[in-house]
Amino acid sequence: MIQIYNVSKAYRKDSAALSDLNLKIPKGDFVYITGPSGAGKSTLLKLLYAAEKPSRGQILINGQNITRMSGGRIPELRRHMGIVFQDFKLLNSRTIFENVAFPLEVQGKKRFEVSKKVFQTLKLVGLEHKLQCLPLELSGGEQQRVAVARALVVDPLVLIADEPTGNLDPDVTLDIMDLFKGANARGSTVLLATHDREMIRRFPRRVITLENGRLVDDRTP
Numbered sequence: 001m002i003q004i005y006n007v008s009k010a011y012r013k014d015s016a017a018l019s020d021l022n023l024k025i026p027k028g029d030f031v032y033i034t035g036p037s038g039a040g041k042s043t044l045l046k047l048l049y050a051a052e053k054p055s056r057g058q059i060l061i062n063g064q065n066i067t068r069m070s071g072g073r074i075p076e077l078r079r080h081m082g083i084v085f086q087d088f089k090l091l092n093s094r095t096i097f098e099n100v101a102f103p104l105e106v107q108g109k110k111r112f113e114v115s116k117k118v119f120q121t122l123k124l125v126g127l128e129h130k131l132q133c134l135p136l137e138l139s140g141g142e143q144q145r146v147a148v149a150r151a152l153v154v155d156p157l158v159l160i161a162d163e164p165t166g167n168l169d170p171d172v173t174l175d176i177m178d179l180f181k182g183a184n185a186r187g188s189t190v191l192l193a194t195h196d197r198e199m200i201r202r203f204p205r206r207v208i209t210l211e212n213g214r215l216v217d218d219r220t221p
Contacts, residue, residue, distance in 0.1 A: 001025055002023070002191075004021055005022060006021070006057040006058070007020070007021040007057030008054060008056040009040075009043055009047060009052065009054050017213050018040045018210075021044070022215070023215070025191070027189055029189055029206060030192075031192070031207075032194055032206065033045070033192065034193070038212075039211050040210045040214075042162055044193075045193055049078060049160055050066050050078070080154070081154075081158045083161075085162060086164075088143050091135070092136055096131050096135065096146050097132065099146060101115075103150060103153055104117060119131070122149055124152070124179070125146070125148060125179060127145055127149065141172040144164065144165075145179075148161075148164065148179050148180075156183070156188050157188065158189045160191050164192065166196075173196075207220075
């Protein structure tokens with residue numbers, strides 16, 4: 001599903017965010033990407049959804065070399081991905097329904113399909129009663145669940161999440177992890193960047209550890 005060959009990323013000549021990274025992540029895998037702040041976790045995720053291009057190396061997703069993709073093809077790549085951003089990136093002027101519907105509308109789905117799927121997904125995250133609210137009317141935990149719903153609504157081939165449980169209380173963290181596990185059980189390949197060692201211990205999966213932009217450990221429990 002995901003193949004990373006000799007990938008490096010440098011934002012400045014004297015500093016590499018990632019160095020000579022090699023990884024293979026099979027279809028249907030659930031992977032934690034961990035390491036200290038500045039290890040390269042967020043950079044790696046940005047390379048995977050093509051927000052950044054590597055300075056060197058190749059990345060293949062589902063057989064497509066995304067490092068050679070033109071800018072015009074990147075939206076098509078992302079239509080098969082669900083992305084949960086660290087700062088949510090919800091559209092504050094749109095309702096919860098409209099935020100979750102947006103990826104389906106981009107795909108050109110019919111209105112009745114969109115309505116049905118959005119309601120089902122909001123029900124899955126326990127927010128079907130909030131669909132006409134605006135994001136700023138919700139708590140931080142509720143906003144995080146909306147961000148997860150927006151990622152799940154497209155039934156993604158790849159689900160990418162950057163620190164999705166940061167600053168959430170333990171009960172909300174459990175709810176969010178249940179959503180990711182459910183998506184994985186339905187066939188999504190899940191990559192979850194986190195520094196939460198307790199969560200990794202509680203929900204053991206494959207763990208890829210980065211340090212100073214380099215792969216230092218890759219283990220499966």
